[in-house]
Amino acid sequence: MALRVVAAVVVVLLAAAPMVFGANHVVGDSQQWNTGVDYTTWANNQKFAVGDTLEFKYGLTHNVYEVNKSDYDSCSSSNPIKVHNGGDTSITLSSGSSYYLCSTSNHCSQGMKLAVTTAASSTPSGASPPSGSNSPSNGSTTPSPPPPPPNGSGSGRVSSGVAVAGVLALGLALMG
Numbered sequence: 001m002a003l004r005v006v007a008a009v010v011v012v013l014l015a016a017a018p019m020v021f022g023a024n025h026v027v028g029d030s031q032q033w034n035t036g037v038d039y040t041t042w043a044n045n046q047k048f049a050v051g052d053t054l055e056f057k058y059g060l061t062h063n064v065y066e067v068n069k070s071d072y073d074s075c076s077s078s079n080p081i082k083v084h085n086g087g088d089t090s091i092t093l094s095s096g097s098s099y100y101l102c103s104t105s106n107h108c109s110q111g112m113k114l115a116v117t118t119a120a121s122s123t124p125s126g127a128s129p130p131s132g133s134n135s136p137s138n139g140s141t142t143p144s145p146p147p148p149p150p151n152g153s154g155s156g157r158v159s160s161g162v163a164v165a166g167v168l169a170l171g172l173a174l175m176g
């Protein structure tokens with residue numbers, strides 16, 4: 001029976017495993033990474049977490065420059081942290097904020113700039129469970145778990161044996 005509980009727990013863990021991997025956010029959704037899209041609004045409707053991926057899909061006239069905040073604010077592409085090309089760029093988010101823009105002509109000032117901030121998730125500060133171990137079972141009545149039935153496993157074994165014998169008898173009757 002304990003084995004069955006362990007098996008059930010393993011099944012639940014396996015079912016939950018895909019949630020460990022982060023979500024993929026296609027930048028701009030169906031509008032993708034393009035001019036004329038408000039990526040501030042888009043980002044505000046997303047929930048970014050550490051480990052999520054940001055996927056930029058774009059035509060080859062565009063690109064993805066990862067920049068710092070001041071360059072993001074001023075649409076400067078002269079000092080990029082990282083440059084991506086090729087039309088399909090996936091970036092895995094780490095904690096904090098990251099900033100992206102397109103360096104082509106004036107695309108950034110036409111809206112091709114994106115700021116992403118991941119939610120602080122892994123460190124809930126100061127929220128430790130209460131450590132007091134005062135259980136409310138100090139009263140006069142002592143609640144004890146009910147004892148197992150005296151010959152539970154024995155009778156179970158007997159009844160299953162009877163069942164097996166019955167199946168065998170049925171099989172013999174069918175064959176004979």
Ligand SMILES: [Cu+2]
Binds near residue numbers: 035061102103104107
């Ligand atoms: Cu562009």
